[in-house]
Amino acid sequence: MPKDSGIGASSKRREDVRFLTGAGQYTDDINIHGQAYVHFLRSSIAHGRLNGVDTSTAETMPGVVRIFTGSDFEGVGGLPCGWQVTDRHGEPMQEPAHPVLAQGKVRHVGDPIAAIIADSPSQAIDAAEAIVVDLEELPAVVDMKEAVKNGATKVHDDLTSNLCYDWGFVEENKDAVGEAFEQAAHVTTLELVNQRLVANPMEPRVAIGNYNRANDESTLYTTSQNPHVIRLLMGAFVLGIPEHKLRVVAPDVGGGFGTKIFHYAEEAFCTFAARQINRAVKWTCSRSEAFMSDAHGRDHVTKIELALDADNNFTAIRTDTLANMGAYLSTFAPSVPTWLHGTLMAGNYKTPLIYVNVKAVFTNTVAVDAYRGAGRPEATFQLERLIDKTARELGVDPIALRRQNFITKFPYATPVAVEYDTGDYVATMDKLEQIADLSGFEARRKKSEADGQLRGLGINCYIEACGIAPSALVGQLGARAGLYDAATVRVNATGTISVMVGAHSHGQGHETSFPQVVAEMLGIDEGMIDIVHGDSSKIPFGMGTYGSRSIAVCGSAMVRATEKIITKAKKIASHLLEASEADIELKDGQFNVIGTDKSCAWGDVTLAAYVPHNYPLEEIEPGLEETAFYDPSNFTYPAGAYACEVEVDPATGKVTIERFSAADDFGNVINPMIVSGQVHGGIGQGIGQALLEHGIYDENGQLLSGSYMDYAMPRASDVPFFEVDHSCQTPCTHNPLGVKGCGEAGAIGTPPAVVNAVIDALHSGGHTHVTHIDMPVSPSRVWSAING
């Protein structure tokens, strides 16, 4: 029977009430008395020399408070990059400067040139029109293959080329991989594009900087997934404000999907300018502006090869990828195509030799960084499309080929430097075959054919590395931060609890699921426990929410802090009950002396901690509050198997998703309802990538997909109901909850399932010349493939 509270219960989300009644408080809902508004004048060209900015007329316009340009930021730090990749020759990556406002050159459409502060938003916009920019247009570098050619126009004049790094992994395996390909019985090769996407959380970014002259304190309200990371980066590297004088608040945040991890120029600008003009400065991004200023995602061009022996065992994988960095290095950009991508190339399979080469390239486009899945969708798409193509070339069943090569013994050390602790890929595939009703597929295909439609079935597996990440390991790999997390459990005198957590909830439901864990541990009602998050002045520290890390890392910190609470509470209880501490058990919110009928309630102990009239003061301090930092010893490895059934209209090329099923192994699950919701959302975004979305630049670097009129977001009618299951559970072995994380799985596992299904449909219709179609698999691409 399903539980109705605690770990494993589908507790309804308490945060919903405020969101459903319009009482949520998002950053744009915050207004500070006397605030001014900033509008950014952005470059309308992709690449140009900035010879001068004449603001004299604009400064006289009504309501204008002050106008800033790049020269105002000379001597101020630039936006830092948080990850340094070392290339295959042992050299550090090329790392260009990234000024808050453009200096000397503009490098992409949307690069901010000037910031106009005025009494109202419309006055700021009006004044921007009166600024005269002397901009000398330069040739734009857009295509990555062109960008890395000798003599290509350079995005950054002070770098030696547009190559950020040339990364080989594992470099020592390169020759052995080459030999394995020479000895292979069969080799399958696939060239593909993992197209540029725009994350598009529904809430555009907002930043409000405020300055209190009385105590020299700055506050930034911002739409962030990790306010402490912003405080650290902006305080230490950009503005030189020490942490104790800088507060960063991320209140209700309307979705993130990665793009709200990063430290952006607008955040630094508003904080800086508020100090300069001694007045709060508010920036609200429009959607059109978001398209040219939010970090984008994906944008890889890849050639991948698989070698097999005569028995169809995988013997080696080799990949060659160009990864777009855009014009500047966003906060974690260098890590995405390397450590979040190369380390996952083994997938669910025991391939003994792997070599991954990635060349990261600067272009005159918006910076590219982590977007839901970040590197892992790219790895999964390559591998799972390739295995499907291989199965077709060999004339074997794609599921059987996968099953034959599954890793089945754990722990398993891959040839790409990670060790999977647990998993059961056979179990998730078995579950998938059941929930997707694969045995009924042929009948459904016949029915579709009778209707003149081509029906296809696409299967794939995925694995991801979540619970990011062991600090010592990522430090060796180039991270300029630790990736632990922290929690403080504050028990109040009456027994209610505030848990201050470093994770940030922007849709994940932490305010509901985190208390479920503490309630389970203490045996008290979930309603007695509240989560506090998103304010650097209220919580001890936190690295935030991304990489499906919240419950695995911050949740573990919360468990450790709660264990300390229990230890101290038992000491107090033993004093109150005049029993030995070893004889005290905590059960259902009661402290019992084992083997007796003596007990006292949770509230008796918490009250004693704060009213210590009868209290072991000589042994322990009053109060009941504990903090823990938790640094994971390994990544977690969620995995699963997905199935997609499509109908393709051969006359128009239109693809319709008819069925979609996902069997995931997330280890233990705290709130099944929330976990299913996370998978639904990931599948929705995965279908968006597979069929609809594409961030497109023309050859001049103009962003053609710059609004919802041109960038096709998935709508309700683009998707069916999904069948999701997470009953296969192999608990993580190295965190106290046995959890793995579920936020990104859907976005990782979905795209190859959809494309595999489309190819299968076309083959069923006799279009066997079609071996691959790049995403988005639009009607025109499908029609062209059929008729090409």
Added chain:
Amino acid sequence: MTTITMTVNGQLSSREVEGRTLLVDFLRNGLNLTGTHVGCDTSQCGACTVHVNGRAVKSCTMFAAEADGSCVQTIEGQSNVDGSLNVIQQAFQDNHGLQCGFCTPGMVMAAAELLKNNPKPSEADIRHHLEGNICRCTGYHNIVKSIMAASGQNFSAIAAE
């Protein structure tokens, strides 16, 4: 500047506005009704959906002055008189029909209009009606399920068809 008057969630409100002030900005900044959200600038996302004289309208597509004399309903006016969630709001909570909550007010207002005109919508009716409301979090699965539940229909039976 011009003075406009409208009834918002049953309360008469009068303010001076610029001609270019959009209804959504009037509601958010003039009346501090911040439950109505702005998610785009091309009238595509539907986060700003409110009811004007009983019809669902994207309030970013209408000047405040055009709504002069109108009767406007926003998300803040949807709860029951005792403050509890109404049938649609409750169905969204029961069925996990929201995650980050940003599109949610618009979804609830769009759903209210649908159910007023079509009390027992099919799955296809619901998906079609939500064409102008974008959600990035839920994959729409639980939103469609919530609206079915709000209409008193058994989701499992319909989904199994």
